[in-house]
Amino acid sequence: MSTLTAEHPKVSTAPKVKLLKTADTNKKVVFNTENLNLWYDETHALKNINLTIREKEVTAIIGPSGCGKSTYLKTLNRMVELVPKVRTTGKIMYNEKSIFDPSLNVEQLRTQVGMVFQKPNPFPKSIYENIAYGPKIHGIRNKMILDEIVETSLRNAYIWDEVKDRLHDSAYGLSGGQQQRLCIARCLAIEPEVILMDEPTSALDPKSTLKVEELIRNLKDDYAIVIVTHNMQQAARISDRTAFFLDGEVIEYDETYEVFNHPNDKRTEAYINGQFG
Numbered sequence: 001m002s003t004l005t006a007e008h009p010k011v012s013t014a015p016k017v018k019l020l021k022t023a024d025t026n027k028k029v030v031f032n033t034e035n036l037n038l039w040y041d042e043t044h045a046l047k048n049i050n051l052t053i054r055e056k057e058v059t060a061i062i063g064p065s066g067c068g069k070s071t072y073l074k075t076l077n078r079m080v081e082l083v084p085k086v087r088t089t090g091k092i093m094y095n096e097k098s099i100f101d102p103s104l105n106v107e108q109l110r111t112q113v114g115m116v117f118q119k120p121n122p123f124p125k126s127i128y129e130n131i132a133y134g135p136k137i138h139g140i141r142n143k144m145i146l147d148e149i150v151e152t153s154l155r156n157a158y159i160w161d162e163v164k165d166r167l168h169d170s171a172y173g174l175s176g177g178q179q180q181r182l183c184i185a186r187c188l189a190i191e192p193e194v195i196l197m198d199e200p201t202s203a204l205d206p207k208s209t210l211k212v213e214e215l216i217r218n219l220k221d222d223y224a225i226v227i228v229t230h231n232m233q234q235a236a237r238i239s240d241r242t243a244f245f246l247d248g249e250v251i252e253y254d255e256t257y258e259v260f261n262h263p264n265d266k267r268t269e270a271y272i273n274g275q276f277g
């Protein structure tokens with residue numbers, strides 16, 4: 001991994017952080033998307049998408065409202081199919097197997113490809129039960145094992161110290177930022193390989209946002225993370241690769257360092273400069 005750093009001389013409203021070249025093509029490809037198209041009834045929301053997502057990297061999806069970012073994210077674990085009249089063409093390979101293969105177990109896919117939403121959505125249960133719920137559904141009943149999963153997941157989501165003395169209190173008593181880290185812990189408890197995050201900090205205050213960003217940076221040692229964000233600084237701070245979507249198309253996809261320092265397309269440059277979106 002290179003330690004080259006640089007700041008873009010031309011970019012004004014673009015990230016004021018030092019960008020690192022962090023992407024690594026030797027890392028395993030977990031998702032390979034080829035010529036993906038998606039329609040919501042008559043709306044052509046994704047147009048000929050080609051993207052690879054690698055293990056142990058953070059991939060940021062950026063672009064203006066309505067350009068298809070969330071749709072792409074929800075296609076990766078086939079959650080988009082919960083919307084009526086959705087139609088797709090093209091290929092998405094997950095670990096070299098088509099996610100559209102009729103023999104694929106969608107529940108298992110959603111276990112391996114976890115999701116964290118914009119608004120923290122804890123279950124109306126205790127902190128402990130929020131974490132233990134998924135493992136229990138997967139058949140784990142042993143209290144000692146569940147205790148261990150709960151503690152490890154909360155530790156890995158950097159919230160253990162804040163909740164260890166109130167595990168049996170309602171999750172609704174936590175702050176928004178704590179609830180979001182709880183939801184990340186809940187996702188970790190089912191041992192996913194990939195974590196999809198749809199604007200996970202947009203409902204959080206700046207301090208909680210930084211905590212979640214630090215968490216994401218650390219989680220990438222073990223997971224592939226795909227994050228949709230409207231925040232350019234955030235994309236630059238935490239991602240290794242960035243895909244710029246516009247009107248359902250991928251306009252540019254490259255190492256974050258390149259996208260922010262040397263955008264190939266004028267539209268990318270204009271977007272990261274804050275000229276539209």
Ligand SMILES: Nc1ncnc2c1ncn2[C@@H]1O[C@H](COP(=O)(O)OP(=O)(O)OP(=O)(O)O)[C@@H](O)[C@H]1O
Binds near residue numbers: 043069072083
């Ligand atoms: N459930 C749905 N039914 C019909 N059309 C939809 C549905 N969800 C999204 N769309 C349409 O698909 C397109 C892409 O929407 P999507 O939510 O993926 O964009 P986005 O980039 O995530 O937007 P935002 O940044 O505002 O969240 C838009 O034209 C949107 O109106």
